[in-house]
Amino acid sequence: MILRIVGFAPWSYQFPANEPVALEYHPIFGWQSSAGSFQYSIPPNPSPIQVTVLPDRSRSTAPTAAVDSDTRPNIVMLGCSWMFGWAISDQDTLAWKLQETFPDWHVVNYGTGGYGTYQSLLRLEDSLPQLRPDVIVYGFYLHHEERNVxxxxxxxxxxxxxxxxxxxxxxxxxxxxxxxxxxxxxxxxxxxxxxxxxxxxxxxxxxxxxxxxxxxHAREATRQLFLEMKNLADQFHAKFLVVFFESYRNRSEDRRSYCDFADAHGIPYVDCGQTLDETLTVPGDGHPNAKANTRWFEAVEPAIRKLLAEKSDPKP
Known part of the structure; x- marks a missing residue:
């Protein structure tokens, strides 16, 4: 009884009853996105959310997608539910907006709900030999530290x-x-x-x-994962970009430490520098909304364009 009074209770599961089963077991990554097309809504908004996951477990970035037959060079997006675009429809995601802007490239969105830096690295190692992308974009926020360890x-x-x-x-x-x-x-x-x-x-x-x-040592482990991602990108002659999604509210020093680390090791990054308030999150869910993804796009698009230009015209 005392434990219940101070907040402890028997074990219970917590998940929205109307949310589709969007993830499935994977023996290396732990889990991956489930392939298929899903629709659901999040109260209080009754509008349907359209989620399309392709057979390669990437999220759709265009109205039609033929993964196996696409011969365009690739831009690969990695990260967690924020990169995936959890709780928003396909066309509202950062990756979709980038695909519209870079039609000569195939934007592959491997963002996956719940992933940390390590799982993103494992996904990258698995896909790089086939995709050989021009640019690799990893979306980071501070909670990935806990996930990595x-x-x-x-x-x-x-x-x-x-x-x-x-x-x-x-x-x-x-x-x-x-x-x-x-x-x-x-x-x-x-x-x-x-x-x-x-x-x-x-x-x-x-x-x-x-x-x-x-x-x-979660922070140092995460920094080392950044370096492994960059080294892997270099090995496959790809450009690597880290996106710091938010300003972490009262943890600006934590964000700054990662930016300083990236500067010290020659890792290009975009510091979106925005705190996600209620105007930038999905009501009833809390994930970044379409407006937040648009703001990210406005910050990330010039950085990708610059890296593509550097790749096409490398310095001697």
């Missing part, structure tokens, strides 16, 4: 918001001055947690303690 809080959130509670995630550690890659891990499932606040609290405490050593 599988913090206890992130594992708990994944389990609660999944329909089966069995979501696994790959993670990295920064130890001994180097990056260590690890396979899938997930939140445990202790017997009795759905009926006992005590068991649920003990389970959560155990996860928090066991994951604490991973989170200690």
């Amino acid at each position: 599988a913090s206890g809080r992130w594992l708990n959130a994944l389990a609660q918001k999944s329909r089966r509670g069995l979501v696994s995630v790959p993670y990295v550690l920064f130890r001994g001055g180097r990056l260590e890659r690890h396979g899938l891990t997930r939140y445990p499932c202790w017997p009795g947690r759905r009926y006992s606040a005590v068991i649920a609290a003990l389970e959560k405490g155990w996860v928090t303690i066991s994951a604490s050593s991973r989170t200690r």
Whole structure:
């Protein structure tokens, strides 16, 4: 009873009943977008949201798309639900707007709900040999740090918001001055947690303690992942661009540290520098809305255009 009074309760799942099952298991990435065409709405707005995911698990960036037969050079977009365009329709996403602006390139949107930097790197490693893009764009926001190291809080959130509670995630550690890659891990499932606040609290405490050593160096691990992305892009003669999506409210020093790191290592970036208030988010959901994606486009488009020009006319 005391645990319930202070906020602990038996385990329960949390997900919107009307939201489609948009993700599926993947043995390396943990999960990926489910292929298909989906429509749903988010109260209080009754308007349908159109989501189209192609067979290669990228989100559609044009009214018609033939992935296998497209011979145009590629621009690859990577990131989480913000890059994917969660809770907005296909045509409202940053990637769609870029496709309209760069018709001579095929914009491939591999943004995936819940991904961190490490999963985006794994996706990039998997797709680069086939796509060989001219430009790679990675969209970052600060919570990716926790995702990259599988913090206890992130594992708990994944389990609660999944329909089966069995979501696994790959993670990295920064130890001994180097990056260590690890396979899938997930939140445990202790017997009795759905009926006992005590068991649920003990389970959560155990996860928090066991994951604490991973989170200690989350920032340095994330920086090293930036470098691995850039090195991989260089290996395939592609330009690499990081997009810092928001100003992180009261964490401007955290954002600045990443910008300074990018400057120090020659990583091109766009600092969108905007805080997502209610005018820039989807009501009833909280993800960036079409207006936010338009603002990102206005910042990102010139940077991509510059990188494409550099690639077509490299300096001696």
